[in-house]
Amino acid sequence: MPATVNAAMSILQAIRTFFFYLLLGTSSLLWCSLSFFIAPFLPFKARYRFINVYWCRCALWLTKVFLGITVEIKGAQNVPERPCVILSNHQSTWETFFLSAYFSPLSQVLKRELLYVPFFGWAMAMLRPIAIDRDNPKAALKHVAKKGDELLKDNVWVLIFPEGTRVPFGTVGKFSRGGTALAVNAELPVLPIAHNAGKFWPKTGWAKKAGTITVVIGAPMFAEGSGPRAIAELNDRVQAWNENTQREMGSLPPQAVAETPSAA
Secondary structure, eight states, X not given: OOHHHHHHHHHHHHHHHHHHHHHHHHHHHHHHHXXXXXXXXXXHHHHHIIIIIHHHHHHHHHHHHHHOEEEEEEOGGGOOSSOOEEEEOOOSSHHHHHHHHHSSSEEEEEEGGGXXXXXXXXXXXXXXXXXXXXXXXXXXXXXXXXHHHHHHHTTXXXXXXTTSSOOOTTOOOOOXXXXXXXXXXXXXXXXXXXXXXXXXXXXXXXOOOOEEEEEEEOOOBOOSSSSHHHHHHHHHHHHHHHXXXXXXXTSSOOOOOOOOOOOO
């Protein structure tokens, strides 16, 4: 493709990205402001739909129209009727929009500092998030266990990104056991999810790439027994499934196969 055409496409994409962020920021400010006057008078499930589902759908619509990013969902039939713990890899902001709109009502583990962000954080505080202090891992783990169990008993989905932070596309972080521990102690399954959002919405930078994000919802996974060993085993299974699924969609390089020694 000629360099002039590439340059023109880059400029066009930059303009689209600019308007995307402009409209996303404007809609966020307006929606959060409106939520302060309406959401407090709504029951939790209706409040969640009003604040999070509608706004996240708006964000996804803007993503589709201005950035050319769409989504293909595989395994929708695997979603159980009763809410449980969702464990997903984390590559971008996009999956936060998508999962918050797809599973309702949903609570997610997030940094406590986010609740202090004007407008956005104040609106998030009304959605029963599991806000943790990352500087105190032991206290954070106890808070996730206590608050998460309360939410699950109230039939609220609990979203946890076990990698702990966004990782670059093409890599995967070590899964922490907090999510599987919560599921095992609540005697509920884990719903594993894998995606390649980082391919089109990178972890860093403003640039986005048009294309179709693939989201794979796996079958619910149950622990075999209880206690620390069952938690660790379930966690290993979830991470192995996620990595294998990402390999199948081309997000991770093929796993190296050990050579079989030849007979002497």
